[in-house]
Amino acid sequence: MNLLETRDLGVSRGPCPVLHGITLRVAPGEFVGLLGPNGAGKTTFLRAALGLIASSGQSSLASLPQGERARAASFLPQGREIAWPMPVEAVVALGRTAHPSATRATDRAAVERALARMGLEALRHRSATELSGGEQARTLIARALAQEAPLLLADEPTAGLDPAAQIAVMETFADLAAAGGAVIASLHDLGLAARHCTRLILLHRGTLAADGPPRAVLTPDNLARVFGIRARLEDTSDGLVFQPLGRIAP
Amino acid sequence: MRLPYPALIALLTALVALMFAASLLIGPAAIGLSDSLGALFRGEGEAVTLVMREVRLPRAILGLFVGGALGLSGAMMQGMLRNPLAEPGLIGTSASAALGAVIAIQTGLAAAFTLALPLAALAGAMVSVALILALAGPRGTTLVLILAGIGISAMAGALTSLVLNLSPNPFAASEIMFWIMGSLADRSMVHVTLALPFMVLGIALALPVARGLDALTLGEDAAASMGVRVGRLRVLLVVSAAALVGGATAVAGAIGFVGLVVPHLLRRAVGARPALLLPASALGGSAMVLAADIAVRLIAPDRDLKLGVLTALVGAPFFLHLILRSRKEVL
Numbered sequence: 001m002n003l004l005e006t007r008d009l010g011v012s013r014g015p016c017p018v019l020h021g022i023t024l025r026v027a028p029g030e031f032v033g034l035l036g037p038n039g040a041g042k043t044t045f046l047r048a049a050l051g052l053i054a055s056s057g058q059s060s061l062a063s064l065p066q067g068e069r070a071r072a073a074s075f076l077p078q079g080r081e082i083a084w085p086m087p088v089e090a091v092v093a094l095g096r097t098a099h100p101s102a103t104r105a106t107d108r109a110a111v112e113r114a115l116a117r118m119g120l121e122a123l124r125h126r127s128a129t130e131l132s133g134g135e136q137a138r139t140l141i142a143r144a145l146a147q148e149a150p151l152l153l154a155d156e157p158t159a160g161l162d163p164a165a166q167i168a169v170m171e172t173f174a175d176l177a178a179a180g181g182a183v184i185a186s187l188h189d190l191g192l193a194a195r196h197c198t199r200l201i202l203l204h205r206g207t208l209a210a211d212g213p214p215r216a217v218l219t220p221d222n223l224a225r226v227f228g229i230r231a232r233l234e235d236t237s238d239g240l241v242f243q244p245l246g247r248i249a250p
Numbered sequence: 251m252r253l254p255y256p257a258l259i260a261l262l263t264a265l266v267a268l269m270f271a272a273s274l275l276i277g278p279a280a281i282g283l284s285d286s287l288g289a290l291f292r293g294e295g296e297a298v299t300l301v302m303r304e305v306r307l308p309r310a311i312l313g314l315f316v317g318g319a320l321g322l323s324g325a326m327m328q329g330m331l332r333n334p335l336a337e338p339g340l341i342g343t344s345a346s347a348a349l350g351a352v353i354a355i356q357t358g359l360a361a362a363f364t365l366a367l368p369l370a371a372l373a374g375a376m377v378s379v380a381l382i383l384a385l386a387g388p389r390g391t392t393l394v395l396i397l398a399g400i401g402i403s404a405m406a407g408a409l410t411s412l413v414l415n416l417s418p419n420p421f422a423a424s425e426i427m428f429w430i431m432g433s434l435a436d437r438s439m440v441h442v443t444l445a446l447p448f449m450v451l452g453i454a455l456a457l458p459v460a461r462g463l464d465a466l467t468l469g470e471d472a473a474a475s476m477g478v479r480v481g482r483l484r485v486l487l488v489v490s491a492a493a494l495v496g497g498a499t500a501v502a503g504a505i506g507f508v509g510l511v512v513p514h515l516l517r518r519a520v521g522a523r524p525a526l527l528l529p530a531s532a533l534g535g536s537a538m539v540l541a542a543d544i545a546v547r548l549i550a551p552d553r554d555l556k557l558g559v560l561t562a563l564v565g566a567p568f569f570l571h572l573i574l575r576s577r578k579e580v581l
Contacts, residue, residue, distance in 0.1 A: 052471055070477030081469040083332035084522035097465045097476040127522070143468065147476065 002027050003151040003182045004049060004073070008057035011041075011048045011206075019044045019206040022057070026184060028150065031177040033193035034186040035217070036203035037227055042186035043078060045203065046153050049184075050075055061151075070098035074147040078155040080136050085127040088120055088139050095146030114146040117172070134165035141172065152176060154185040158192060170196035194218055194233065194242040202226055214240060224248050255526055258519055262533035266314065269540035273310040274302070276544050278551050308439045313540040315442070315449050316434070316502045319494035321535020322528055324509025326456055329463040329524030330487050331392055334517070338509035341395070342378045342402030343492045347499035349406040349413075350374025352426050356413050367429075368444050368500035375496025378402050382488060392470070395484065432503035432558025434543050441501040448497025453532075455490035459483050460525035467524065505558045507565025508535050514572055 002025045010020035019041040026032055034042050048055035050073060051062030061073050074095065082091060092114050096107040115121050118138045123131065128139050137157065144152055152173070158166040166189070173183040174196050184201075187193045193200055193214065200217040202210040204226040210217045218233050231244040253261070275286055279301050289298040290307065323338035331340070339345065354360040354370035385398035410430075417423040462483045465473040470480050498505070512534040513527055520526040539557070542564070546555040 047471065050475055052474055066474070066479060067477045070475060073475070075472060075475035077469055077471040077475075079469065081332075081467075081472070083467045083469075084517070084524065086467060086522045090521055090523055091467070094465055094468060095476065097461065097473075097478065100477075140468070153475075 002060070004184070005060040006049055006058060009045070009048055009059055010056040011044050011053060012056070017206060019048060019055075022203075022208055024201065024208070024211060026151070026182050028180050028182055029177055029198070030182045031174050031196065031198045032182070032184040033197035033200045033214075034184055034203065035190065035193060035200055036186075036209075040203040040226075041206040042203055043155055044206075046075070046155055046184070046186060050153060067098075067100075070147065070149070072149055073151040073153055074098075074144040074149040076140060076144050076152070076154040076157055078159070080133075080140055082128045082136060082140070085129040087125050088128050088131070088142075089115065089124040091128045091139050092120070092142045092146050095143045095148075098147045098149070110146050110148050114142040117145055118142040134161050137161055137165065137169065141169065145176075150181045152181065152183045152185075154183065156186050156188065158185075158187060158189060166192060174198075190218065190227075190231070190244065191242040194240045218242060252521060253519060255520065258530060259533065262530060262537065265537045266533050266540070269537050269544070270310050270314060273313055273540050273544055274306050277301070277306055277547060304438065305436075308437050308442050309434050309543065310540065311442050312434050312437050312445065312501055313543045314536045315445050316498040316505060317508060317536035317539025318532040319449055319452060319498040319535070320505060320508040320539065321512040322452070322456065322532035323491040323494040324535070325513040325524070325527045325531035326463070326487050326491050327509070328513050329466065329527065330484060331396065332466065332469075334514060335510070338491055338495045339403065339504075339506075341382055341399040341488055341491060341495075342406060343375045343495040344499045344504055345403040345406035345410070346374040346378030347371040347496050348374070348430055348504055349410050350377075351429060351500070351503070352410050352413050355426050355429060356417060356419075356422050358422075364438075365440065365444065368441065371500035372444075372448070372496055374406070375492055375499065378406065379489060379492040379496075382492075383485065386484075390484075392484070395488070428556065429503050430558075431556035432505040432561075433546075433554075433556050434502055434539075435554065435557075437501060445497045445501045448493045448500075452490045452494035452497070455486050455493070456528065459486050460528050463487075463524035463528075503556075503558060505539065506562045507569065508538055508561055511565050511569055511572075512538055514569075 004026040007023050009022040011018050022045060036042050047053045049059045049061055051059065051069065061069055064072060093111050096102065096110060115124060118141055120138060120142055123135060128136060157169050170192055173185060177183050177198065197214060200214050202217050202222060209226050210222050220230060223229050223231055228248050229244050230246055230248055231242060233242050275283060281298055285295065285298055286302055288294040290302040293299045320338055327336040327338055327340055328334055350370040350373050351367050354367045359366040381402055382398050386395040414423055414426060462478040465476050465478045474480050513531045516530045516534050517527060520530050542561050543557055546557055546560050549555055
């Protein structure tokens with residue numbers, strides 16, 4: 001049973017295609033890193049897969065009715081927007097919007113699990129807008145967890161976080177996948193992606209450039225063609241280590 | 251520690267009830283407490299009954315409606331646009347309703363029959379809603395909605411100025427000026443009957459979708475991914491706000507700052523949750539307009555001080571104070 005299946009997914013802005021021919025399947029247990037330079041179509045892919053923007057082709061999520069889709073997949077948008085100074089607990093509880101017919105006790109239990117998982121119990125009464133960037137990111141991830149959908153789509157979840165917070169986010173996602181869910185996260189940090197993801201999808205100018213385990217995707221050829229960089233990728237006693245070395249003149 | 255929500259609502263309801271009673275009991279005709287209650291409920295004393303039932307009661311009911319409409323629509327607009335500076339007039343309804351009223355005064359229709367003015371104002375409001383939905387319907391974005399609202403407001407304002415500019419009759423011009431200032435004086439039960447359906451429609455459209463406003467706190471994409479139909483929500487809220495503001499402006503003229511300040515005042519008290527802010531803000535708006543309407547009667551009983559002038563006079567400095575305070579919180 002796949003949690004997401006797209007066939008020939010494409011998006012056009014006016015006459016020019018920004019994403020085309022994306023066919024892929026994501027199964028439970030996978031932590032997928034969505035890679036690509038700025039403008040490669042990562043955000044567009046996530047939004048099209050969710051049915052938030054008009055697209056051609058098929059996406060198993062986009063074809064669901066909106067209420068059902070909210071229980072099949074949760075989404076962490078790129079801008080960490082929290083418009084009002086709501087308490088952390090209330091922000092996390094917003095994830096329960098996806099379950100209009102759940103009982104109050106079920107809602108509360110889900111919110112408590114999400115707060116505990118992200119270590120937010122001590123902050124639960126604090127105003128979410130007064131928190132640090134890392135704490136806000138944790139709050140919003142907890143909100144997505146409270147939605148309790150099997151698939152999580154996250155758009156640059158590690159952007160602007162300190163190293164410990166970045167690793168914490170990646171470990172949380174890896175745990176979710178290990179527990180039988182799946183995560184698709186767009187990432188700019190190839191090192192984090194190499195270490196934590198089970199699978200990488202590389203987008204280049206709106207098309208699928210590579211798809212597979214980290215070693216098979218982060219090849220010198222792919223890095224040169226898509227990112228214009230060269231890098232060292234090594235299996236060490238600490239696991240897979242990736243370090244960009246320099247640019248390649250185009 | 252914050253007051254629990256039911257306690258806050260009970261407190262605000264009590265405040266509204268108090269203001270409503272005070273509005274009935276305070277006025278230029280000095281009537282004793284027992285006399286006024288006797289007249290209101292049992293019709294004792296012909297002149298007093300007339301004052302209570304035909305003058306003060308409609309005025310108090312309209313204060314309740316207009317304040318509630320402004321407070322509710324202000325909270326809705328701020329929640330929908332995720333901006334504490336949004337106000338009910340933003341979608342152009344109040345300016346368009348004012349234009350309708352001004353045309354009714356200028357053409358003499360308002361003098362010909364009583365309801366011409368509020369009906370023309372409602373027609374103006376409806377035209378603005380049709381325009382804004384055509385420009386920024388279900389597929390439009392919030393930015394398009396704001397820009398369309400600004401455009402419609404500017405157009406209606408310009409046409410109002412044109413009418414004033416070309417007005418050959420100085421009396422009509424001054425009548426227009428006074429009407430625009432906003433007032434609840436000399437209204438009748440007919441005005442109450444006219445405004446009522448719009449208030450009911452506005453509330454009926456807004457409350458069922460209130461939970462969507464909470465989800466909108468995290469942005470439109472996040473809300474949509476949580477199952478909120480954002481486009482539908484936006485249309486329902488725009489139509490609801492237009493019904494509330496159109497109805498209020500038609501019977502009371504332009505009363506500023508209530509829709510902006512009241513949601514601000516109560517936001518902290520409801521834990522900043524947009525959906526919980528709606529009922530609280532409606533009650534707070536009622537209390538504020540009733541209080542302001544009592545104040546205009548007490549401050550200058552014989553000068554006909556306009557309600558809208560007072561709310562702006564009190565509201566603007568208060569608003570600056572709020573900005574100053576929030577700036578301190580940020581620093």
